[in-house]
Amino acid sequence: MAQADDSDRSGPRRRPVGLGKRAWITTHLVRRLLRFLAWSRFVRVTVVNREVVPAKGPVLIASNHISMLDAIFLWGALRRRAMAVAMAELWSWPLVGSLVRRLGHIPVVRRNAESGRRAIDDGTWILRHGGVLLIYPEGRCVPPGQSEPYKPGVAELALATGVPIIPVATIGTDGVLPLRTPAREGRRFDRSHPVTIRFGEPIDPGEFDSADELLDHLRTRIEMMRTDSE
Numbered sequence: 001m002a003q004a005d006d007s008d009r010s011g012p013r014r015r016p017v018g019l020g021k022r023a024w025i026t027t028h029l030v031r032r033l034l035r036f037l038a039w040s041r042f043v044r045v046t047v048v049n050r051e052v053v054p055a056k057g058p059v060l061i062a063s064n065h066i067s068m069l070d071a072i073f074l075w076g077a078l079r080r081r082a083m084a085v086a087m088a089e090l091w092s093w094p095l096v097g098s099l100v101r102r103l104g105h106i107p108v109v110r111r112n113a114e115s116g117r118r119a120i121d122d123g124t125w126i127l128r129h130g131g132v133l134l135i136y137p138e139g140r141c142v143p144p145g146q147s148e149p150y151k152p153g154v155a156e157l158a159l160a161t162g163v164p165i166i167p168v169a170t171i172g173t174d175g176v177l178p179l180r181t182p183a184r185e186g187r188r189f190d191r192s193h194p195v196t197i198r199f200g201e202p203i204d205p206g207e208f209d210s211a212d213e214l215l216d217h218l219r220t221r222i223e224m225m226r227t228d229s230e
Contacts, residue, residue, distance in 0.1 A: 013125065015129060016083065016104050016122075016125060016126045016129055016131060017101075017102075017103075017104035018081060018082075018083040018103055018104025018105070018126065018131065019081065019104070019126075019129055019131055020104070022102055023081060023102060023103050023104050024081060026099070026102050026103055027081050027103065030076075030099075031076055034072070034076035035076070038076070042191055043176060043191045043193075043195060044192070044193075044194040044195065045073065045077075045194075045195045045196075045197070046194065046195070046196045046197070047077045047196075047197045047199075048196065048197070048198040048199065049198060049199040049200070050077060050078070050079065050197075050199055052166060052199050052200070052201055052202060053078060053079070053080065053132070053166060053199060055079075055080070056130065057130055058126075058127040058128070058129075058130050058131060058132070058133075058161065058163045059132050059133075059163060059164060059165075059166060059202075060127070060133050060135060060154060060157060060158055060163050060164065060165045060166065061074070061078075061082070061132060061133070061134045061135070061165070061166045061168055062134075062135050062136070062137050062154050062165050062166070062167055062168065062218060062222070063134070063136060063167075063168035063169070063170050063222070064136070064138065064142070064168075064169060064170055064222050064223075064226065065136040065138050065139075065140065065141050065142060065170070066141060066142060066144075066170060066173055066174040066179075067141060067170075067173035067174045067176065067177050067178070067179065068141060068177060068179075069173045069176055069177045070136070070141075070170050070173050071084055071086065071134065071136075073170065073173055073195055073197055074134060074168060074170060074197055075134065077197045078132065080132050081131070081132065082131070082132035082133070082134050083103065083104045083105050083106060083126055083131060083132070083133055083134070084105045084106070084133070084134035084135070085105070085106045085108055085119050085123060085133070085134070085135050085136070085153070086100065086105050086106065086107065086108070087107070087108065087110060087140075088107035088108060088109045088110075088115070090105075090107070091107050104126075106119050106122045106123060106126075107119075110139060110140065116151075116153065119153065120153055120156060120157060123135075123153070123157050124157060124160065124161060127157065127161050127163050128161070133157070135153065135154045135157075137150035137151055137153070137154050137215070137218065137219075138150060138151070139151045141179050143179050144174065150215045150218065150219055152211045152212075152215065154215075154218070155205070155208075155211035155212075155214040155215045155218070156211055158203075158205035158214065159205050159208070159211060159214065162205060162206060163205070164202035164203060164204055164205065165202065165203040165205065165214075165218060166199055166200065166201075166202050166203070167199075167200040167203065167218055167221040167222045167225065168197065168198065168199055168200065168222070168225075169196075169197075169198040169200070169222055169225035169226040170195075170196075170197055170198075171195065171196040171197075171198065171226060172193055172194050172195040172196055173195055175190060175193030175194075175195075176189065176190055176191060176193045176195060177189055177190075198225050200221055200222070200225050203217065203218060203221065
């Protein structure tokens with residue numbers, strides 16, 4: 001499976017790519033396009049409580065995952081540069097692979113322990129440099145009616161660094177682009193379906209004694225925000 005190009009870890013480690021000038025320019029251009037699409041009502045997007053994301057300093061952002069479009073809407077809703085932990089397959093896709101490299105996103109091979117450890121290491125480096133890191137704790141898109149245990153990575157990062165987690169409820173993206181399942185046949189893209197990105201109040205990892213306790217609280221917060229919006 002193709003993965004992103006890594007810098008030589010045997011030498012001095014460079015500043016995260018996503019915090020460089022090329023990533024800033026790319027972020028600015030792509031977000032202008034996404035905001036134009038939102039302004040033109042190409043897709044109806046509502047962003048709630050975005051102001052809880054601090055203007056500077058490290059922060060973890062964790063959201064539920066219901067559509068392949070989730071990261072686009074969440075990344076576009078932010079007003080800061082952000083890097084995401086994403087499936088390694090994206091790095092081999094035409095155009096998309098070039099974009100995720102330029103933006104400094106982190107590839108992870110699912111069900112691969114070594115890849116997971118490298119993602120945690122890369123995520124820690126981003127946070128140490130004051131960056132914003134997006135994580136989907138479920139580790140994959142979850143179809144309606146199903147559930148997936150949260151992976152411990154986001155809690156491990158928060159507890160190791162002391163960086164707060166901002167929970168996010170992503171609602172409606174599965175209506176715009178449903179997951180391909182036998183029960184969800186028919187129209188593949190419906191831009192008339194409304195989307196809501198709801199940011200919650202930050203979670204202080206210092207208030208929890210274990211990763212499991214922190215993960216349980218994070219899941220509860222996200223599920224409550226999803227329910228309140230439906």
